[in-house]
Amino acid sequence: VQAVGHIPGIRCAFGTRSSLGLLLPTRLNFFFTNIGTDYEWERLRTDGYERDTGIISVVPWLHGTPTILVSSAGTIQQILEHSNGFDKTSPDDSATSYLFGRNLVVVQKEEWKKHRRVLSPAFSNNLYSMVWKESIRTFRDMIEAEEWEKQENVVIPVLNDLISKFTLSIIASCAFDFRPAWSDSFDMTADGMNLPSCFKVMVRDAQVFALTPTWAYALPFKLLRRVDTASRTIFSFMRSQISLRREKIANEDVAGETSQGKHTIFNNIIRASTDSGKFAFGEDEVIGNTFIMLFAGHETTARTLTALLALLALYPDEQDKVCQEIERVLPDRRDPDFEDYDSFTQIRNCIQETMRLYPPVTMLIREAIQDTHLDITSYGINGKGQSVVIKKGSHLIGDIVGMHYNPNYFPEPEAFKPSRWDDDTINKDAFVGFGQGPRACIGRKFSLAEATCFIIMLLRDWRVKIDLGKDETPQQWQRRVMTGTMTGPGGLGPISVKFSKRTRGG
Numbered sequence: 001v002q003a004v005g006h007i008p009g010i011r012c013a014f015g016t017r018s019s020l021g022l023l024l025p026t027r028l029n030f031f032f033t034n035i036g037t038d039y040e041w042e043r044l045r046t047d048g049y050e051r052d053t054g055i056i057s058v059v060p061w062l063h064g065t066p067t068i069l070v071s072s073a074g075t076i077q078q079i080l081e082h083s084n085g086f087d088k089t090s091p092d093d094s095a096t097s098y099l100f101g102r103n104l105v106v107v108q109k110e111e112w113k114k115h116r117r118v119l120s121p122a123f124s125n126n127l128y129s130m131v132w133k134e135s136i137r138t139f140r141d142m143i144e145a146e147e148w149e150k151q152e153n154v155v156i157p158v159l160n161d162l163i164s165k166f167t168l169s170i171i172a173s174c175a176f177d178f179r180p181a182w183s184d185s186f187d188m189t190a191d192g193m194n195l196p197s198c199f200k201v202m203v204r205d206a207q208v209f210a211l212t213p214t215w216a217y218a219l220p221f222k223l224l225r226r227v228d229t230a231s232r233t234i235f236s237f238m239r240s241q242i243s244l245r246r247e248k249i250a251n252e253d254v255a256g257e258t259s260q261g262k263h264t265i266f267n268n269i270i271r272a273s274t275d276s277g278k279f280a281f282g283e284d285e286v287i288g289n290t291f292i293m294l295f296a297g298h299e300t301t302a303r304t305l306t307a308l309l310a311l312l313a314l315y316p317d318e319q320d321k322v323c324q325e326i327e328r329v330l331p332d333r334r335d336p337d338f339e340d341y342d343s344f345t346q347i348r349n350c351i352q353e354t355m356r357l358y359p360p361v362t363m364l365i366r367e368a369i370q371d372t373h374l375d376i377t378s379y380g381i382n383g384k385g386q387s388v389v390i391k392k393g394s395h396l397i398g399d400i401v402g403m404h405y406n407p408n409y410f411p412e413p414e415a416f417k418p419s420r421w422d423d424d425t426i427n428k429d430a431f432v433g434f435g436q437g438p439r440a441c442i443g444r445k446f447s448l449a450e451a452t453c454f455i456i457m458l459l460r461d462w463r464v465k466i467d468l469g470k471d472e473t474p475q476q477w478q479r480r481v482m483t484g485t486m487t488g489p490g491g492l493g494p495i496s497v498k499f500s501k502r503t504r505g506g
């Protein structure tokens with residue numbers, strides 16, 4: 001309790017990231033074992049949030065690390081900006097670095113600077129323009145392969161799968177120059193599982209994947225075996241792509257061609273492995289970063305697009321506004337250019353509002369790397385601002401769900417209201433869907449360009465609808481199908497939709 005500055009909160013047997021605790025049910029009779037992976041959502045749906053303080057502690061008495069959960073904008077900002085006091089938790093405890101290798105998302109301090117320096121030159125307007133073009137090309141390929149043009153109505157039984165395949169294609173082509181035809185379905189992978197289904201396992205069990213420490217993979221649990229098999233298949237796919245790219249770069253160099261100057265994500269990763277000096281990547285880092293770009297670069301965008309289409313189907317007035325914007329910016333119904341991106345403010349508001357309601361990443365996890373003062377000013381314990389000392393080694397979790405549903409920041413937090421983002425008085429810092437501070441998302445613009453372009457291409461020609469259950473209201477459907485929690489298929493769906501061909505103004 002002292003380690004978390006005596007901040008009041010929950011006392012249970014296991015800590016928030018204790019895998020022993022997560023393997024047990026959250027409650028055994030009246031015995032509170034651990035808070036569980038869906039704590040934020042459950043709390044929100046049952047008691048409402050701890051809005052008076054915006055901060056609580058979770059202190060385990062049997063196993064785990066004392067942790068504080070923060071859902072106050074001012075306090076989260078301090079944690080995310082204060083890189084001398086708080087950093088990511090040790091990469092040695094991370095399943096991504098155990099299964100695949102050290103990568104930009106998990107590394108700390110100087111090591112992080114090296115990874116960021118290698119990768120960030122690739123995130124430029126050249127890349128976003130390529131994302132835009134590839135989104136149009138892949139969309140057309142999809143329409144043709146799925147034979148949508150011949151139909152007036154298209155039923156998609158599991159929208160989540162269609163969108164994940166789309167976003168995986170985009171990251172594969174834009175980051176890795178790997179362009180399978182839509183009809184190929186990435187079937188070329190080993191071990192009887194194709195790439196999208198392996199990623200599906202990793203996504204469905206993302207919380208396990210993120211929270212399980214390395215040693216636990218030796219335990220005889222089916223769930224961990226499944227994650228292990230999926231990760232091995234992805235691993236062999238990446239290995240083959242890496243050796244192909246190495247050959248290509250070597251041949252281009254021999255032929256005196258110019259890929260050296262070409263900052264693409266994959267080129268930068270591979271080139272760092274042939275460099276010497278302090279910015280060189282080891283093999284472990286090549287694999288780790290290849291994986292994290294494939295994984296973080298597609299699933300988060302897929303979740304956002306899936307939720308957005310479901311919300312636009314549930315709120316037809318909002319869908320109308322998006323269609324009107326598309327007609328206004330593209331009166332001749334031409335394909336959009338990347339230069340048009342800034343004109344689609346309605347679509348961007350819709351994306352932001354979707355990410356507020358269904359944030360693909362729900363926790364921003366940090367560790368106190370030394371005893372550090374934390375000012376709890378925004379609400380303050382007992383209504384007063386106050387400073388507490390967080391002891392070295394304690395964990396801090398920026399609780400994105402708690403922030404995004406806090407009515408002090410977002411009035412009527414459960415409502416889908418894209419227009420709130422036009423209001424200049426809103427506290428925009430309370431939106432942390434892409435993180436904040438030096439470790440904020442490097443792929444933000446990548447995913448916004450991709451999602452915007454996909455929505456324009458789709459809603460220019462199609463209207464999206466969902467089938468409600470018998471006597472079900474749209475809000476009841478939303479609560480039933482879009483729980484947001486990590487259990488089930490990632491808290492969204494499976495979502496079944498119907499696309500109907502649009503006439504102009506329809």
Ligand code: HEM
Pocket residue numbers: 104105106116171292293296297298300301304355359360361363364365432433434435436438439440441442443444446447
């Ligand atoms: C809607 C889509 C996306 C969401 C919601 C999202 C969310 C986030 C969040 C919340 C963080 C900060 C994590 C933290 O502070 O602990 C982050 C970091 C990161 N994201 Fe994204 N992301 C998205 C798309 C992408 C894409 C498309 C890529 C790559 C192409 C990507 C790559 C990364 C990387 C590498 C980091 C670590 C950055 C660093 O630590 O320097 N993300 N993302």
